[in-house]
Amino acid sequence: MLSEKLTRIPRTTLWSHPTPLEAAPSLAKCLGAENIWIKRDDCNGLAFGGNKVRQMEYYLGDALCKGADTLLITGAVQSNFVRTAAAACAKNGLQCQVQLEARVSKSSDAYARSGNVLLDQMLGATIHHFPVGEDEEGADRNLEEIAAQLKVDGRNPYVVHLHPSHPPLGSLGYIDAAFELDQQLKAQDLSVDAVFVPSGSGNTHGGFLYGWKGIGNTAPVMGSCVRRDANLQRPRIETRLEQIGALLVDEPAAKAKDVHLTDEFLAPGYGVAGDVVKETIALAAQHEALILDPVYTGKTFAAAFEHVKANPGCNIVVFHTGGGPSIFGYGVEDLLP
Ligand SMILES: Cc1ncc(COP(=O)(O)O)c(C=O)c1O
Numbered sequence: 001m002l003s004e005k006l007t008r009i010p011r012t013t014l015w016s017h018p019t020p021l022e023a024a025p026s027l028a029k030c031l032g033a034e035n036i037w038i039k040r041d042d043c044n045g046l047a048f049g050g051n052k053v054r055q056m057e058y059y060l061g062d063a064l065c066k067g068a069d070t071l072l073i074t075g076a077v078q079s080n081f082v083r084t085a086a087a088a089c090a091k092n093g094l095q096c097q098v099q100l101e102a103r104v105s106k107s108s109d110a111y112a113r114s115g116n117v118l119l120d121q122m123l124g125a126t127i128h129h130f131p132v133g134e135d136e137e138g139a140d141r142n143l144e145e146i147a148a149q150l151k152v153d154g155r156n157p158y159v160v161h162l163h164p165s166h167p168p169l170g171s172l173g174y175i176d177a178a179f180e181l182d183q184q185l186k187a188q189d190l191s192v193d194a195v196f197v198p199s200g201s202g203n204t205h206g207g208f209l210y211g212w213k214g215i216g217n218t219a220p221v222m223g224s225c226v227r228r229d230a231n232l233q234r235p236r237i238e239t240r241l242e243q244i245g246a247l248l249v250d251e252p253a254a255k256a257k258d259v260h261l262t263d264e265f266l267a268p269g270y271g272v273a274g275d276v277v278k279e280t281i282a283l284a285a286q287h288e289a290l291i292l293d294p295v296y297t298g299k300t301f302a303a304a305f306e307h308v309k310a311n312p313g314c315n316i317v318v319f320h321t322g323g324g325p326s327i328f329g330y331g332v333e334d335l336l337p
Pocket residue numbers: 050051052079080081198199200201202203204205226296297321322323324
């Protein structure tokens with residue numbers, strides 16, 4: 001069984017599962033859905049929460065199994081993954097070294113110093129900078145070099161790689177999320193037409209899809225591209241499914257035909273909100289007090305709202321994957337219409 005295979009992989013619990021599944025009646029009424037359910041992964045409790053907390057449980061589990069005393073990770077300047085790693089390390093007695101990549105062309109003081117960057121420092125992480133934003137292999141190589149020096153200094157470093165060729169341990173956290181959502185829906189006797197997730201590294205999308213189909217659900221999983229267009233993202237998710245199968249020694253139930261993606265809300269690009277995303281951010285805040293960000297959740301909710309408008313009376317779940325702290329690196333003009 002899939003759940004049994006998952007328990008063979010090391011994991012360190014970082015929060016008290018599950019996250020709430022909440023109705024959004026005011027949004028549903030405004031947009032014409034029967035129900036919009038929000039899976040509140042932004043509420044999972046570790047230093048402002050988010051999807052990366054579920055993912056970090058598996059990286060930290062692996063790091064601790066290998067006796068690591070230092071964890072290295074790379075991400076955008078306002079990366080939630082980096083902040084989550086710093087938090088997980090603080091809580092478990094590891095030193096954290098984070099590399100911030102110049103991925104978004106924003107030079108304001110707030111972007112460079114507030115939000116997640118401020119939290120990284122509060123959580124005690126050592127910060128490095130990497131001048132390129134679109135070089136996954138180069139960013140990993142630089143981390144490996146820092147790790148090599150740490151070894152010379154007598155430490156035992158563990159690197160969380162960025163390049164998609166590395167085993168996607170983080171995806172396993174979203175197989176957990178699929179089990180969790182399935183149980184919550186069954187407990188309330190609810191059925192849904194579609195589930196919306198962000199699609200960036202592909203750990204959330206790939207892992208959730210793997211788990212959701214693996215336990216026999218038929219509602220489509222709709223990925224909203226947040227980093228690259230759908231043509232580039234599709235093979236990444238298909239590869240994720242194969243990589244997860246290899247990790248678990250399992251045959252994926254999710255196939256290429258189950259990968260649904262839209263890149264309609266990606267423009268103008270990673271880390272920047274277009275007009276529809278700004279309207280989405282305002283709508284979610286003003287109807288349900290849901291705080292979305294311009295990088296990930298704004299784009300995911302925009303895809304969900306578009307689906308609702310095209311399918312009146314539908315029942316959907318949208319994953320709120322967190323990212324709140326990054327908004328303090330942006331200005332009103334970046335977030336609102
Ligand atoms: C808040 C938030 N949502 C969604 C994502 C995208 O998730 P994934 O990288 O698993 O595709 C990220 C990635 O950093 C994130 O920080």
